[in-house]
Amino acid sequence: MLKIWNMKQKQQQAETAASGGKKKKVTAAQLRVQKDLSELSLGSTMKTEFPNPDDILNFTLTIEPDEGMYKGGSFHFTFAINQNFPHDPPKVKCTQKIYHPNIDLEGNVCLNILREDWKPVLNLNAVIVGLQFLFLEPNASDPLNKEAAEDLKSNREGFKRNVRQSMTGGSVKGQSYERVQK
Amino acid sequence: MAEVLQKNGVSAPRARWKHLDKILTRPGPFTDEDWVPGEDVIEGLSRTKILVIGAGGLGCEILKSLALSGFKDIHVIDMDTIDVSNLNRQFLFRHSDVGQPKATIAAKFVERRVPGVKITPFVGKIQDKDEDYYRQFTMVVCGLDSIEARRWINSTLVDMVDEDDPDSLKPLIDGGTEGFKGQARVILPTMTSCIECQLDMHAPRAAVPLCTLATIPRQPQHCIEWAHIIKWEEERKDVTLDTDDPEHITWLYQKALSRAKEFNIEGVTYSMTQGVVKNIIPAIASTNAIVAASCCNEAFKIATNTNPPLGLPGGNNYMMYSGDDSIYTYTFEHLKKDDCPVCGNVAKKLEVNGDMTLESFLESMAEKPEAQLKKPSIRSEEKTLYYQSPPSLEEQTRPNLKKELSELLENGEEVVVTDPAFQISFKFKLLFK
């Protein structure tokens, strides 16, 4: 052990770091989220909201697509990040009941990088870009809302009409949806 | 010492350690020139206080091997109780121990089998203990299956290093297994690559796409995951799932079973439900034995200096073992990351005027030659002090700019400053003049 300490002291001479305190430290997850937030590019179609600005691990993201079938809508997602981030992906849920092939009625989102393809090198920006993409290119091959996926696959025009219908707070095939228009 | 060694009959006090003593009482080809073998080394080993985290598959092996390697003051932490399914490989436990805490039973068993060794159990979480507790040990050996727990102990040990106190440096020896694969690594906190630096070495938990679970389950596990992730949220949102609560597991099991019926899938069982929900990784007894033995040999070498251990600065610190396809082992140096959020930079002490505003403090950061920040964001553990981005957070934290540091922070509190222009972050411990 003494030998290791001697090596430590030699290392020390090369550096000039002073010791850390015993007060509460910024956690590794907080630090990583801070970095990710500073690199976030939201553009004009997205904004964030922090119910408690001191808690950066929990926030909401609003996406307002300016093109595609979901144009004119305002979609809210909650982000819940745990202390095991970035080993664990953020937990993302849609807070509204919407008609979308990749989002179920409970708000679960089928996006590969939120689950099976998550890697610690991915950042929050990758996640929001992925979410935004779901509204531009809903994907019938990864269905969470089976009816919506079937509609998209079999009748794209009909699907578009259903999207408009659902966004105004109407029902599609007996299922009512939340009004999400701006 | 020589006298003791001559009486190597069964009754001689160190008969059990005859072979160990050959290593401890004479120099070998790898010992340092100034290393003095003999009594002091033996004495040092038996006085080394060593902490074992985890008393499961790896933990049982580690406790046994440390005791048989001459460690006499061993502590063990584990929060779990013994389950019947542990008995096939966690060999310190018997059927009559089911339901008892692992740490206590493991400690008793090894104490009984290896006279002279003292094992102090603690039943609970590592997070229940503070730095004062961890300070008493010479080193820590981990046999855990949770990455979260590893990250916690790692950052605790890194934070504990005090540049003026050699005793504050606690080598961390970490073992891990998954099926036929495993690793043993040695971390010298702040000196060599830490668990956080090596986070990419842990394969993320294999997950099945959500849509597969929701629409086309193919395996019994898919039905269980569906009950776990989708059905629970739908029907029992207000109840926090406790994977140790038999009622909760039974509920999930039944939901999974009826879903499996619907899709004509066979094989959903209660114990499979438990396994999937608790993410129980297949454990192979012999892989545990190999990895644990390797960890214990490193602990022995660090405690006694008989041979160079794994993990010295500039040398190899990571041994991976793979038995998946024949046998392959590879030992290498995992490099410390300059931008590691845990060990990459220790907080620098910085004297500031408490009545300085946050704004002027950040401006001074821009002028500091080593920082030269363009768009700094800053926080303490508790507070988001000022973030440049995203816009909503900038707006919410902007009022802080006009506040004085002493209003926002306690004397000696740590802050982290990041800037998108830099990979690394800056940590400061702000001391008010």
Ligand SMILES: [Zn+2]
């Ligand atoms: Zn590190």
